[in-house]
Amino acid sequence: MKYNRCGKSGLLLPQISLGLWHNFGSVDSFENAVSIVKSAFDKGITHFDLANNYGPVPGSAETNFGKILQHNFQGNLRDEIVITTKAGYKMWEGPYGEWGSRKYLLSSLDQSLKRMNLDYVDIFYSHRFDPDTPLEETMMALDYAVRSGKALYAGISNYNPEQTREATEILKRLGTPCLIHQVKYSMFVRNAEEGLLDVLEEKGIGCIAFSPLAQGLLTDKYLKGIPENSRAFNPNGHLQLEEVSEEKVIKIIALNDIAKDRNQSLAQMALAWLLKDNRITSVLIGASSVAQLNNNIDSLQNLDFSQEELEKIETILK
Ligand code: NDP
Numbered sequence: 001m002k003y004n005r006c007g008k009s010g011l012l013l014p015q016i017s018l019g020l021w022h023n024f025g026s027v028d029s030f031e032n033a034v035s036i037v038k039s040a041f042d043k044g045i046t047h048f049d050l051a052n053n054y055g056p057v058p059g060s061a062e063t064n065f066g067k068i069l070q071h072n073f074q075g076n077l078r079d080e081i082v083i084t085t086k087a088g089y090k091m092w093e094g095p096y097g098e099w100g101s102r103k104y105l106l107s108s109l110d111q112s113l114k115r116m117n118l119d120y121v122d123i124f125y126s127h128r129f130d131p132d133t134p135l136e137e138t139m140m141a142l143d144y145a146v147r148s149g150k151a152l153y154a155g156i157s158n159y160n161p162e163q164t165r166e167a168t169e170i171l172k173r174l175g176t177p178c179l180i181h182q183v184k185y186s187m188f189v190r191n192a193e194e195g196l197l198d199v200l201e202e203k204g205i206g207c208i209a210f211s212p213l214a215q216g217l218l219t220d221k222y223l224k225g226i227p228e229n230s231r232a233f234n235p236n237g238h239l240q241l242e243e244v245s246e247e248k249v250i251k252i253i254a255l256n257d258i259a260k261d262r263n264q265s266l267a268q269m270a271l272a273w274l275l276k277d278n279r280i281t282s283v284l285i286g287a288s289s290v291a292q293l294n295n296n297i298d299s300l301q302n303l304d305f306s307q308e309e310l311e312k313i314e315t316i317l318k
Contacts, residue, residue, distance in 0.1 A: 001044025008204030026060035088127025100130030124151035268299035
């Protein structure tokens, strides 16, 4: 594994990080979850990403991860890993269970720590911008999370370039720099290229790309229809059947041919394509099996693209 500096901070993150959004909830196989986390760490993946609502049921990914830590990461191993959580989306009933108020964010962080049986997380994120709460309040809650020792760093996710700029400036004034932005970015979802990456570079903030495989579309999974063991087929999966459209599949087939010429799987090429940009600190993958995880890690063996390959890819993605 190679480790990249997260923006202009002191923190290094692995080029590939593991997210626990799917496959780690109470509806999933716990044994499989344990194997994936252990294999990831053995291969140098030191960063595990969670959020209050990951499951299903919401919260159960954190509970399961807490159990995995307790049995497999005893002693000083906690100091060898970076654990993150977030609050922003709906987590409980009533007016204090979502968005960006201080009331919600700090209660949620306490709940997450309890579920994972941790004293602190490494990064606490505001999961989404709240148009109705003053940004100062949301940022002051992140600053407080860090000052109280419940988080070591503050991050934001799903903020647009202007919101990012403003949030960063408030955090800087408060004395808790914005460490990282978690953004949806893949060959199929490229809004980050429209200003956000420039703001992050200018401000010295790290960038971690989530759903880098477009939830599995950028793999060989959907080349021949929709298999039963796929996120699109799974009723708990967030990939909608309509997203596996004919138009997408034509692109996936063409991209897969380029990957083959590079002696890579499509998943490997999709990850390498993101990591070629040095503004990307890490790609935050999901995996439903150890085999997928290993396949994805092998992307690091070839991160270089010829100009011709890049042009061919652009033509397909247009
Ligand atoms: P990916 O785009 O990496 O999709 C992962 C899924 O793709 C896997 O669960 C699996 O699905 C399939 N897959 C992965 N590798 C392979 C492979 N080599 N071959 C074939 N299929 C493969 O990421 P996710 O969408 O899971 O998101 C990753 C993380 O990002 C989340 O866990 C979370 O931590 C974070 N995230 C953050 C968000 C935010 O708002 N900040 C929102 C969403 C995610 P299958 O079940 O079909 O096998």
